[in-house]
Amino acid sequence: MKKMTKVFSLALAASLVVASLTACGGDGAAETKAETSSAGETAADGETTAASADGDVFMIGGIGPVTGSAASYGNSVKQGAEIAIKEINEAGGVTVGDKTYTLDMVFADDEATEDKAIQAYNSVMDQGAQAILGCVTSGACIAITDLTAADGILQITPSGSAIDCTKNDNAFRICFTDPAQGVTMADLAAEKLGYTKVAVIYNQSDEYSTGIREAFEEEFAAKGGEVVASEAFAANDVDFTTQLTTIKGTDAEAIFVPAYYQEATYITKQAADMGMELPFLGSDGWDGVLGTVTDTTTVEGAIFLSPFFAADPADNVASFVAAYEAAYNATPDQFAADAYDGIYTIKAAMEQAGSIESAALIAAMTEIKVDGLTGDGITWTADGEPNKGSKFIQIVDGAYTLYEE
Numbered sequence: 001m002k003k004m005t006k007v008f009s010l011a012l013a014a015s016l017v018v019a020s021l022t023a024c025g026g027d028g029a030a031e032t033k034a035e036t037s038s039a040g041e042t043a044a045d046g047e048t049t050a051a052s053a054d055g056d057v058f059m060i061g062g063i064g065p066v067t068g069s070a071a072s073y074g075n076s077v078k079q080g081a082e083i084a085i086k087e088i089n090e091a092g093g094v095t096v097g098d099k100t101y102t103l104d105m106v107f108a109d110d111e112a113t114e115d116k117a118i119q120a121y122n123s124v125m126d127q128g129a130q131a132i133l134g135c136v137t138s139g140a141c142i143a144i145t146d147l148t149a150a151d152g153i154l155q156i157t158p159s160g161s162a163i164d165c166t167k168n169d170n171a172f173r174i175c176f177t178d179p180a181q182g183v184t185m186a187d188l189a190a191e192k193l194g195y196t197k198v199a200v201i202y203n204q205s206d207e208y209s210t211g212i213r214e215a216f217e218e219e220f221a222a223k224g225g226e227v228v229a230s231e232a233f234a235a236n237d238v239d240f241t242t243q244l245t246t247i248k249g250t251d252a253e254a255i256f257v258p259a260y261y262q263e264a265t266y267i268t269k270q271a272a273d274m275g276m277e278l279p280f281l282g283s284d285g286w287d288g289v290l291g292t293v294t295d296t297t298t299v300e301g302a303i304f305l306s307p308f309f310a311a312d313p314a315d316n317v318a319s320f321v322a323a324y325e326a327a328y329n330a331t332p333d334q335f336a337a338d339a340y341d342g343i344y345t346i347k348a349a350m351e352q353a354g355s356i357e358s359a360a361l362i363a364a365m366t367e368i369k370v371d372g373l374t375g376d377g378i379t380w381t382a383d384g385e386p387n388k389g390s391k392f393i394q395i396v397d398g399a400y401t402l403y404e405e
Contacts, residue, residue: 059105059129059130060129061105061106062105064112076339081107081340085343096350103343117144118147121147121148141162142162145168153358158335161178162178172365173384175386182219195253203259248276254278255279260285261288281304283304289395296395308337341370341373344372349365368380
């Protein structure tokens with residue numbers, strides 16, 4: 001049965017304000033701990049090879065962009081999932097009733113477009129997918145959500161943050177919703193940073209950006225703040241001088257940019273070129289910005305929301321980072337961590353359900369608890385939303401650090 005469009009719970013919004021991971025969820029939930037072992041070889045063709053060719057195999061269909069402008073996100077998701085699958089299989093697989101399953105994954109490229117997402121979904125289903133990890137971007141995710149609902153298959157999106165990504169009963173997410181991000185960043189700006197006047201630059205062509213912007217502006221006003229300029233840009237824009245000139249003529253104390261790191265790179269550089277010294281605030285799409293700026297001083301002091309911090313000294317995070325770096329010679333981002341937690345979520349649902357039937361897996365989602373990289377004791381509501389805390393990342397001396405109040 002299809003749900004009404006969902007809104008995030010007040011409990012989730014409240015938990016997101018916390019600048020460290022917090023344990024959430026109801027009593028009696030079955031708990032799975034995501035523990036990382038050293039990584040070995042992973043398949044190079046987009047599939048993760050199951051630990052054994054014999055016995056029972058549970059096939060996961062991964063969908064995300066591995067080519068195109070959003071390829072970095074999709075590749076991170078694919079690789080984070082591969083790390084989790086490999087270590088689960090090496091630990092003995094997944095026990096479901098009296099059977100033990102190894103996990104396997106086929107991953108299809110959706111190029112972050114709606115039509116390609118549908119093709120990718122059909123492809124992984126044709127190859128025997130029994131649960132879906134995807135899509136990675138909101139537009140692609142929305143394009144397949146009614147298809148996965150019609151097929152009755154469990155769908156977990158690691159990073160699709162638009163409300164409609166989880167509008168159906170079979171769909172759940174690992175990441176925060178767009179409105180939740182907007183509320184959280186507005187509360188940070190007003191209550192923690194003490195800003196009373198903020199300007200916003202957002203992508204009017206992107207549901208992610210507009211969703212965060214709308215919630216931010218509403219919440220900031222509710223906290224007594226004033227949005228002195230709300231400047232839009234379109235997809236593929238690289239010149240932001242018009243928007244920045246407007247903001248420069250205001251008395252804004254900070255600029256909030258709910259967008260991805262590629263756009264943030266252009267905006268912050270052009271602001272610096274114009275002699276603007278206002279601090280920046282960002283959404284979780286800023287994760288990765290230090291890899292694209294040519295001068296880190298342009299983003300110095302910027303604060304953005306993230307569920308994952310690669311330099312976190314926690315044992316599970318440190319182990320995951322080491323495994324990921326050994327396998328891919330790169331530092332994992334939040335997309336990799338979201339996918340890793342997504343695989344362990346599927347494992348927990350299988351174990352709780354005692355079955356690999358889709359209806360049982362979907363029902364089990366509200367009964368499990370997962371200690372993951374992006375949160376301790378993560379639980380899910382029937383609306384598909386995760387209950388977990390968040391972190392604020394601040395760029396200090398050209399490096400990511402945990403924001404300290």
